[in-house]
Amino acid sequence: MKKLVLAGAFALFGGLAQAQEGFRLGGHIGAPLGDAADAASVTLGIDAAYMWNITKGLDIGAATGYSHFFGKDNVDDFGFIPLAVSGKYTFNKVPLFVGLDLGAAISTRNYINSGLYVAPRVGYQMKKVELYLGFQNIGSKYKNYGPGPDPRWNRNDRFNFGAVNFGANFFLK
Numbered sequence: 426m427k428k429l430v431l432a433g434a435f436a437l438f439g440g441l442a443q444a445q446e447g448f449r450l451g452g453h454i455g456a457p458l459g460d461a462a463d464a465a466s467v468t469l470g471i472d473a474a475y476m477w478n479i480t481k482g483l484d485i486g487a488a489t490g491y492s493h494f495f496g497k498d499n500v501d502d503f504g505f506i507p508l509a510v511s512g513k514y515t516f517n518k519v520p521l522f523v524g525l526d527l528g529a530a531i532s533t534r535n536y537i538n539s540g541l542y543v544a545p546r547v548g549y550q551m552k553k554v555e556l557y558l559g560f561q562n563i564g565s566k567y568k569n570y571g572p573g574p575d576p577r578w579n580r581n582d583r584f585n586f587g588a589v590n591f592g593a594n595f596f597l598k
Contacts, residue, residue, distance in 0.1 A: 449474040453592030460584035465494035505530040530563040540565035562587040
C-alpha cells in the first residue's frame with residue numbers, strides 16, 4: 426500500500442511539473458472600429474498574461490496590458506488597461522486556437538469612464554509564439570465636460586471603443 430501511495434504521489438507531481446503554464450507577452454496593432462473610429466486613427470498595445478493548462482488544449486489565466494488609441498481631428502490620445510480572465514482552446518492535431526479575454530478596462534483619461542472589456546481572437550499556434558487576429562471592445566461612457574472641438578464627443582452617452590487587432594504573443598517560462 427505504501428508503494429502504491431508513493432507511486433501515485435510521484436505521478437501527480439510529475440504531471441503537475443509537465444503542465445503548460447507560464448507567461449505570455451506580446452503586442453498588437455489595430456484599426457479602431459465603432460465610436461473609436463471617429464476619434465482615433467490607429468491603436469497599438471502590449472499584452473501580458475499568465476496561463477495555466479487546465480486540460481489538454483484548454484488554458485485559463487489572467488491577462489492585462491495596455492491599448493493606446495492615437496487621436497485624430499483634434500481629439501486627444503486615450504488608452505485602456507484591461508484586467509481580464511483569459512481563456513484559450515487549441516485544437517487537437519491542427520495549430521489553430523480560439524481565445525477570449527473578459528473583464529474590465531480602466532481608462533487612462535479622466536473624461537472617459539472605465540468599462541466592460543471583451544476581446545475574442547483566433548490564431549495560429551507555434552511552439553513558442555502565437556499569431557492572432559482579434560477584436561477588442563470596451564463599453565464605456567464619455568463624460569460631458571462642456572463644449573469642445575467635436576460635437577459627437579460632447580454628450581454624456583455610452584460608447585463602444587473597439588478595434589480589430591493583429592498581434593503576436595511570445596511564451597516565456
